[in-house]
Amino acid sequence: MSTLPLFPAVIIDFLGSATAIALSFLALRYSWSLIRLQPNNFIWGFLFYFCIAMAAFSLSRGVGHIIKILLIFGNRNDIWHLLSPFSGGINTMLMISAAAVTIYYHKGLQAYKAIRSEAEKLSEANTRLSNSAEQLQMLNTHLEEMVEKRTKNLSESEKKFRNFFENSKDIIYFCDNDGDITSINTSGRNLLGLDPGTTKVNFYDLFCHDSDLLKYLDELHHNGFVSDLEMECKGKDGPTRHILLTANAIYNEKGQMIGCEGIGKDMTRLKTITEQLINHEKMASVGQMAAGVAHEINTPLGIILGYTQLLMDDFDENSEDYSNLKVVERQTRACRRIVADLLKFSRQAESFKTSLDINLIIQEVLAVTEHTLNIHGVTVLRKFDQNLPMVFGDSEKLHQVFINLFNNAQYAMVEGGKIIIITSASKEEVVITVMDSGSGIPDAIKNKIFDPFFTTKDVGKGTGLGLSVSYGIIQEHGGTISVKSPVEHPETREPMQGSAFYIRLPATGVANHENEENLYNGGNTGIR
The missing domain is CATH 3.30.565.10 (Histidine kinase-like ATPase, C-terminal domain)
Structure with missing residues (x-):
């Protein structure tokens, strides 16, 4: 039985082992370069340790194959039989190491993500802290200027309010819940006849009529305001004044009424002028009536006076009849004088100016x-x-x-x-x-x-x-x-x-x- 030659397979195995060793160390070198660029990057750290395990495994396996080929071709199979268990054990151990690195990668990645999330939070907090520090530094630098500007604005606002409060010709007042005046302007003091040194004045005591006071309090408590309430006010040792009141209730944070503020307009002069106009109208009506009455009465009075004087000529001046006629004459003349006054009042007489x-x-x-x-x-x-x-x-x-x-x-x-x-x-x-x-x-x-x-x-x-x-x-x-x-x-x-x-x-x-x-x-x- 003929056999195939092993030389090509041996050459490929030899070259493959050498190539695996070269590539694994090349990968190790590349991962080391990445670590140097980003030392805190978890991925590059994992790749670096994985490349170490693979480089060790490739080196162990490739060297083992190369030694095996050299010993077999050198007819030293006995030495190989002694070394092969150790080579296989080392390869297995290194393979397990590479597998362990791969298995624990996911756990490490979760830990890395958690750490990165915390790091981002810390970074965001650090950014906010940095911004706050900058604002605090700016505030500290311009604090005096800002306080001065704010104080100036408050001073101007207070001055405007004070000028309005003091220079207003109307009564401006503030009361507590018991009706005691806590603040009142100069016009109010003058109108009510209050001395500058007067410390306590109850606003409710100034009402001339209890009905006006009850209406004022009722509207204030139920509506929270009083609009255009006419009242008669009695000042200290002064004449009665007619006041037109407008007021608002003041509440605290709990919504409880703690006082009121209001403005009162002096309507006394308007009231007086109104009464005078009414009197003028009445006088005009009476004048028209007087003119008619005077003309109607004047003629019979003249006739009575004429006949009385004719009758007086028929009696002795010392007689009782003469005295009685004298009384009639005197009273008739008095009536004619009243009629003349009526005519003057009605302005019916001719005028030569x-x-x-x-x-x-x-x-x-x-x-x-x-x-x-x-x-x-x-x-x-x-x-x-x-x-x-x-x-x-x-x-x-x-x-x-x-x-x-x-x-x-x-x-x-x-x-x-x-x-x-x-x-x-x-x-x-x-x-x-x-x-x-x-x-x-x-x-x-x-x-x-x-x-x-x-x-x-x-x-x-x-x-x-x-x-x-x-x-x-x-x-x-x-x-x-x-x-x-x-x-x-x-x-x-x-x-x-x-x-x-x-x-x-x-x-x-x-x-x-x-x-x-x-x-x-x-x-x-x-x-x-």
Whole structure:
């Protein structure tokens, strides 16, 4: 039986073993290069140890095959039989090592991933820490500048609020839950008459009417706000004020009400103007009625007066019938005087206006009335402006105004006193002040004194039309008339009992000096 030659197989085995050894060491060298580039890379570490195991295995197996071939071809089979168990054991051990490295790769890879994840987290945390450190460093560097800027902004904001709080003409207040005012602006203090040193004031005590207070509290607790509540407020030792309130409740973090803040607008002047407008409308209506009534009554009164005087001629002056007719005549004349006042009040009489010197008008009235005033213990003090401009008006009607004012002043000074008359010019106006030292006018009737038929005189002593007629005459002349009581002495500014009427008439801008000498020599020109 012929056999195949073994030489080709031996050559291939020899070359294959040498090639395996070369390639394994080449792989080992390459993995070592990777380790040097990235020492912490798990994959390259695994490949490096795997290449060591494979290089050792290839070296053991290739050297074993080469030695086997050399011994067999050198007829030293006995030596090979002695070495082959050791060669096989070494190859097996190295194969197991390579397998072990491969088996534990997955576990190592999981550990590597876990470690890498933790490393990434640490890296991210380190990045955040680094950014925080940079921000902290920047904050530390610019802290003073930032604090200064923030303080400036807060200061400007506080200044704006403070200016608004202090300079507002309305009442701005803050209260606690018991109604005690914790803060109030200057306008509020002035309006309520509170002293700067006053430490504790209860806002609820300022309400004049309990119904207004109950409505204020009810809306505040149920709605959390109060909108446009009209109330009457009583200040400390001052007049009653009409206030329009708007307020909001203040709550703490738990939603509990701990106080309120609000704004109050003083509506007293508007209320007064409204009442005056109502009075004006009422006076206009009464004037229209008075004109009709006066015309209807004037004719029969004239007939009654005429027939009474005819009858008086038929009786002796000392007879009882004559006396009775005299009473009828006197009362009829009184009725006609009332009718004349009504006509003046309704401004139905004709008006003849011309340029007038108001000082001369007053002096003419005093020439007629001053003697009577002196008899009743009333002294007239004059202080006339010698450069007073002219006014355009009806002399007869202006005479009537001053007669009414002087008569009312005399009535207010039962035991005598002083009437001070001051004339002056202000802002293209002529201002006449008629001041007396009488009993004064109570606050309760100040808004009524210009109403028709309103009088404080006893029955039969006044019709209540004097000031109403005067009011209408001054308005007809484009002026105003107002009253103040009590008053201040015009020179000493000390409080003085009495009343003062202020008449303002438009000036024509032309001064009259023709009658100055006669005017100012006719009476006392000083105020004492």
